Structures are given as structure tokens and as C-alpha cells.
Amino acid sequence: MCGLAAIFAYHADAPGVEAGELERVSAAMARRGPDARGSWTGAAGRVGLAHRRLAIIDLDASANQPMEYAPPGGALRITYNGEIYNFRALRDELEAKGHEFRTQSDTEVLLHLYAEHGAAMVRRLRGMYAFAIWDQARRGMLLARDPFGIKPLYVADDGRTLRAASQVKALLAGGSVDRSPDPAGHAGFFLFGYVPEPHTLYAGVRALPAGSTLWVDEGGARREERFFDVTETLAEDGAGETDELGALLRDSVVHHLVSDVPVGVFLSAGLDSATITGLASESHGAGLETMTLAFDEYQGTARDEAPLAERVAGVYGTRHRTVRIENGAFADELDGLFRAMDQPTIDGVNTYFVAKAAAGLGLKVALSGLGGDELFGGYDTFRQVPALVSGLGRIPRMRTLGRALRHVAAPLARALTSPKAAGIFEYGTRYGDAYLLRRALFMPWELPGILGPDMAADGLRALRPLERLDRTQAPVTGARRKVAALEMAWYMKNQLLRDADWAGMAHSLEIRVPLVDWTLFRALAGRLGRPGGPAKRDMAATPATPLPEAILVRPKTGFSVPVGDWVQGKERGLRGWARRVYGEFTSAG
Numbered sequence: 076m077c078g079l080a081a082i083f084a085y086h087a088d089a090p091g092v093e094a095g096e097l098e099r100v101s102a103a104m105a106r107r108g109p110d111a112r113g114s115w116t117g118a119a120g121r122v123g124l125a126h127r128r129l130a131i132i133d134l135d136a137s138a139n140q141p142m143e144y145a146p147p148g149g150a151l152r153i154t155y156n157g158e159i160y161n162f163r164a165l166r167d168e169l170e171a172k173g174h175e176f177r178t179q180s181d182t183e184v185l186l187h188l189y190a191e192h193g194a195a196m197v198r199r200l201r202g203m204y205a206f207a208i209w210d211q212a213r214r215g216m217l218l219a220r221d222p223f224g225i226k227p228l229y230v231a232d233d234g235r236t237l238r239a240a241s242q243v244k245a246l247l248a249g250g251s252v253d254r255s256p257d258p259a260g261h262a263g264f265f266l267f268g269y270v271p272e273p274h275t276l277y278a279g280v281r282a283l284p285a286g287s288t289l290w291v292d293e294g295g296a297r298r299e300e301r302f303f304d305v306t307e308t309l310a311e312d313g314a315g316e317t318d319e320l321g322a323l324l325r326d327s328v329v330h331h332l333v334s335d336v337p338v339g340v341f342l343s344a345g346l347d348s349a350t351i352t353g354l355a356s357e358s359h360g361a362g363l364e365t366m367t368l369a370f371d372e373y374q375g376t377a378r379d380e381a382p383l384a385e386r387v388a389g390v391y392g393t394r395h396r397t398v399r400i401e402n403g404a405f406a407d408e409l410d411g412l413f414r415a416m417d418q419p420t421i422d423g424v425n426t427y428f429v430a431k432a433a434a435g436l437g438l439k440v441a442l443s444g445l446g447g448d449e450l451f452g453g454y455d456t457f458r459q460v461p462a463l464v465s466g467l468g469r470i471p472r473m474r475t476l477g478r479a480l481r482h483v484a485a486p487l488a489r490a491l492t493s494p495k496a497a498g499i500f501e502y503g504t505r506y507g508d509a510y511l512l513r514r515a516l517f518m519p520w521e522l523p524g525i526l527g528p529d530m531a532a533d534g535l536r537a538l539r540p541l542e543r544l545d546r547t548q549a550p551v552t553g554a555r556r557k558v559a560a561l562e563m564a565w566y567m568k569n570q571l572l573r574d575a576d577w578a579g580m581a582h583s584l585e586i587r588v589p590l591v592d593w594t595l596f597r598a599l600a601g602r603l604g605r606p607g608g609p610a611k612r613d614m615a616a617t618p619a620t621p622l623p624e625a626i627l628v629r630p631k632t633g634f635s636v637p638v639g640d641w642v643q644g645k646e647r648g649l650r651g652w653a654r655r656v657y658g659e660f661t662s663a664g
Contacts, residue, residue, distance in 0.1 A: 077140070078104030078127035078580075079154040079228075081207035081239045083216045084120075085295050089235035091120035096249040100240050101125040103248035106415070107156070107241060107580045115141045115152060121293075122209050122216070124154040129583055131158060131440060132335050138180035146190045149212025153189075155182050156241050157204030157226045158587070160330035165199060189217070194288045197302050201330060201594050203587070205283075207239055215292030222303035222593040224272070224285025224568045227417070227576055231280050237291050239283075242417045242577075243275050253279025258526075262534025265525055268421035268516040268653060269570040274538070275418060276660060285568055303593060305563045308600050310550035320609050321617035323598050324589075328354040331442060331589040338440040338587075339364035341429050342395070344383035346453075346615045347444025349626050351589060353618025355442060356391040364436060365393040368429050370400050377630070386623050398432040415581030419656045421516065421649050423574030427581060434582035441579075445571050446590035449562045451611045452555055452604060456562065460509045461554035467503040474504045494518055506554075507544030510561045516653055525654075555604030567591070 080100040082092045097114055108127025116123045126140035141154045162181035165188060174187045188196040189208055194217055203225035208217045218239055220228045231238040231252045240246045247254065260274035272282040283289055286303030332338055332355060340352045342365040356363050365388050369381035381397045388395035412427055433441045448454045467473050478501045495512055502512040522531035547564045548557040579586040602608040615622055
């Protein structure tokens with residue numbers, strides 16, 4: 076886990092790479108990689124790479140980046156963020172073809188794999204990653220991002236120079252990126268509580284889509300290719316592999332334990348993290364590090380994670396620590412939290428605190444149960460959205476009638492109940508609409524009062540949220556599979572995974588997600604959400620030593636922090652927190 080930066084002045088009229096800009100971008104990502112830093116400028120000053128390293132695999136300085144490999148025909152150089160879990164198997168294959176290695180790192184394997192397969196290398200990778208490779212012979216740069224977008228990669232291209240980095244704030248720190256607002260990013264934040272990709276708050280910065288590569292060569296020729304898409308995979312007719320669920324999960328967990336430093340586990344009282352703990356302990360043995368957060372506001376209530384998490388830790392013999400967060404901790408950490416938050420989000424506070432606790436234990440790597448609810452249908456959206464659509468969607472012209480009703484009922488709904496109530500008949504007839512109704516923070520008709528009429532209209536027009544939500548699920552058959560596509564492509568990718576990245580990196584901690592693994596997903600995709608397909612209880616039954624019964628029967632509450640109790644002011648709760656977060660970003664911009 077690291078921070079990368081790349082600048083490529085591809086147009087003949089573009090100024091060369093300024094060393095000061097490259098250093099400013101790199102310096103803004105110092106927390107992502109405190110163990111080493113490096114930079115390189117070449118191609119007559121037209122290309123620059125920089126890197127901040129958090130050393131996880133091959134701790135030797137020879138594995139620092141940017142790294143070079145010089146096969147016949149021209150040198151290759153890489154700056155890379157992430158982990159390739161199958162790098163040893165790939166290395167064995169490459170050595171059998173005559174490749175020679177000088178380090179034990181996964182970074183060097185990427186360079187040799189590119190030399191062998193070019194951009195198609197990404198189809199061989201199992202891991203989380205974002206990287207930039209400069210190809211001297213072809214006078215071009217390849218950018219790539221992992222299938223689910225676990226690792227971020229942001230791009231700014233002004234038509235003359237391509238800039239890329241692991242953080243939006245890092246690109247801004249370079250001083251050469253267009254800071255004018257992207258209305259779609261602003262509208263998206265208030266709709267969803269996160270900024271949906273590829274947008275950011277800035278017109279000049281875009282996210283490279285998850286599961287894609289981008290090639291740009293001298294002269295500016297571009298080729299963007301998508302090699303993985305959640306919707307396309309779920310839309311395929313195949314039934315998937317028939318491997319036993321436990322074997323598939325164990326395989327993923329074992330791969331995610333690959334490390335040259337100790338690995339811990341975030342342990343809550345939920346099924347996902349408890350299952351990960353059980354499976355990891357089988358491979359790791361006794362003494363696996365686990366940690367749980369507990370909050371004063373939840374003590375003695377059903378939301379207190381600590382007692383059951385401690386029981387799970389006892390069953391699996393882990394070295395467990397409960398970190399109790401006192402009421403004043405939020406205020407004490409607020410400035411640091413906002414500095415670390417790369418894009419505005421209403422979530423991530425929980426991950427920020429648990430990552431701090433893990434780093435306090437001396438850990439550099441921790442496993443998370445993130446992704447279990449999306450994979451195995453754990454959210455209430457898997458029940459609520461299909462129920463809403465099956466009930467209202469069969470009534471002719473309900474959407475049109477509901478729109479008229481919403482115009483009349485919105486003021487009353489706002490005064491008496493949730494503003495969403497006014498839109499239930501308009502938004503309850505189609506899966507994408509119903510998903511927005513369930514997940515939205517503010518509804519579209521509320522945005523003019525927050526952003527102003529022009530920004531709201533421009534943002535909704537550019538974002539096209541209902542159209543994009545519909546495209547996400549339309550090719551997929553089956554109610555639960557449609558919701559799975561929506562949850563993975565929107566909430567998981569844009570919020571949960573992004574928050575895990577910035578919140579972990581705030582404390583120089585790598586967060587790994589064994590349940591968000593494209594090998595696992597492709598093996599299970601044909602069975603997910605179908606009768607007889609794997610569910611949360613099936614997942615929880617996979618450890619050889621069973622989970623405590625109290626965990627299995629505990630109602631789902633979700634791992635949360637009491638932000639609603641902490642936020643003070645006229646509008647409390649998540650909507651008030653969203654306004655506070657947005658204010659921090661727009662005032663700083």
C-alpha cells in the first residue's frame with residue numbers, strides 16, 4: 076500500500092515535467108508511504124514518476140520505487156500502489172520463461188509481466204492495485220486499476236499533459252490542475268453521501284474507472300479498455316463454479332494473508348469479520364491480532380460490539396484488544412480526519428478510528444469483512460427494494476401519478492416525516508429508482524435548496540443518476556441479483572472501499588478485503604442471489620471451528636459510530652454531518 080504519482084507531457088507544446096510539482100504531489104501523500112520515497116524523471120524531461128512506500132512485501136530497499144526493468148528493446152519503469160496476492164505463482168511462470176529477478180517483490184513481477192503480456196497483464200492479476208508504467212520503447216504510459224476499484228487512481232488531463240495520483244488532494248497540491256467545480260460531483264455527494272465515480276468535486280480530475288486500463292502515447296493517442304464489470308459478470312447466464320464455499324473463502328483469505336509483516340483483523344460482532352477471523356486463524360494459528368472498537372454512547376446496548384467480539388476472539392485464540400472511544404475523541408480527531416479524507420463522505424469515521432487502533436498495535440496490515448453484505452445479500456435493501464418494486468411497479472402509470480403526488484405532498488412530508496416519503500410512489504416502481512429512494516441522503520428535489528438551482532440542475536443533468544442506476548441493474552435478471560449489482564457498483568465501490576483506503580492510509584495502515592476478490596466473485600457470481608445460492612449463514616458456517624451461537628443469532632446492526640450523537644447544530648444526524656463535511660471541502664477549495 077503506497078502512494079503513486081505520474082506526469083506525462085505527451086503533447087509537443089506541453090512544458091516538461093517540473094520537479095517541484097512532482098515533489099508537491101508526492102509530499103501530499105506522505106502518510107500513504109512513510110517507509111521510503113523516490114522519484115524519477117526521464118524521456119528528456121517529458122515523464123516523471125514518484126512513489127511513497129509502505130513496505131509490506133520484500134522490505135529491502137532494493138524493492139523501493141519507481142522501479143526499472145530494462146528488457147531488450149527499451150526500459151520499463153513503474154510506480155505502483157497495492158498488493159498482488161498471486162505474485163509468487165506469476166513469478167514462477169515468468170522464471171520458467173527465462174525471466175530473472177533481483178528482488179522478492181510483487182512490483183518487479185508487474186514489470187516482467189508487462190514485458191510478457193502488455194496491457195493484457197491485468198487479466199492475470201489477483202489483488203488490489205493501481206499503477207503507472209512508462210514504456211520507453213513505445214513512448215507511452217499505461218495506467219491500470221483493479222477490478223473492484225479497491226485502490227484509487229485519479230487522472231487530470233488538460234489535453235497536453237496527463238497527471239495521475241492516488242489522491243485527489245495530491246493532484247491539487249501539484250498546482251497545475253483545474254479546480255473549477257464539477258456540478259455532478261457536488262450533486263452526487265448530497266444524493267448519495269459520497270461522490271460517485273468517475274466524478275470528483277473538480278472538473279479537472281476524474282477517477283480512472285475500476286477494472287480498466289488507460290494507454291496514452293506520445294502525441295496524445297488514447298485507448299481506454301474495461302477488463303471487468305460487476306454488472307456484466309452478474310448478467311452472464313453461467314451458473315458459476317461448483318467449488319465448495321468454504322474452499323473458495325479459505326483460498327481468498329490465505330491469499331490475503333500474504334505479507335512480510337504481521338497481519339491483523341478488524342473484528343466486530345458481525346458475521347463477516349467473525350468469519351474472516353475464524354478462517355484466518357486456521358491458516359495463521361494462535362496469536363492472530365484482532366481489534367474491536369467500542370463507544371461510550373453504545374455501552375450496555377445492542378450496538379456495543381465489544382462483548383461478542385471478545386467471545387469470538389476467545390474461540391479462535393487471537394491476541395485481542397478492545398479500544399474504547401470516549402465522547403471527546405471525535406472532536407479531538409476532527410481536524411485530522413478532515414485532512415485525511417480525500418473526497419467528501421458521510422462514512423469512514425468508523426474505519427478511521429479502528430485503523431488508528433490497529434496502527435497503535437504496531438500493525439501495517441489488517442483484514443476487513445467489507446463486502447460480505449454485498450456478496451451474500453446482508454443489507455435490508457435486498458428485501459426492501461424488491462418488495463417496493465413488486466408492489467408498486469405493477470400499477471399502470473404509477474410513476475407518472477407519483478410524480479404529481481410528490482409535488483403536492485413534499486412540503487407536508489418534510490414537515491411531518493422523512494422527505495423521502497413524498498417520493499415513494501414516484502420512485503418505488505423501478506429498481507434503480509427504488510434503490511436511490513432507499514440509499515439517498517437527500518432526494519433530487521431537495522438539491523436546489525442546498526446547492527442553488529443552477530448548480531443542482533447542471534449536476535443532475537451531468538450525473539444522470541436514475542439513468543445510470545437503471546443501466547447498472549437492467550441487464551441482470553433476478554431481484555436480489557439486481558440489488559447486488561447496485562450495491563457493489565455504487566455503495567461498495569464509491570463509499571466503502573474508498574473510505575477504507577483513505578481512513579487506513581491516514582494511519583499508514585493497509586486494509587485488505589478478502590470478500591472483495593475477483594477470483595472469489597467470478598466463482599460465485601452465477602449462484603449469488605438465486606434459490607439455493609450462498610447466503611450469510613452459509614458463509615458463517617465455513618470456519619472449521621464454529622462461530623459462537625450468539626453471533627449467529629444476533630440481529631444485524633452494522634458496524635457504526637455514533638456520529639449522529641456527536642454532530643451538534645440545527646440539523647443533526649447524517650444530513651447535518653453531510654453539510655459539515657461539504658462545508659469543510661468547499662471552504663478549503
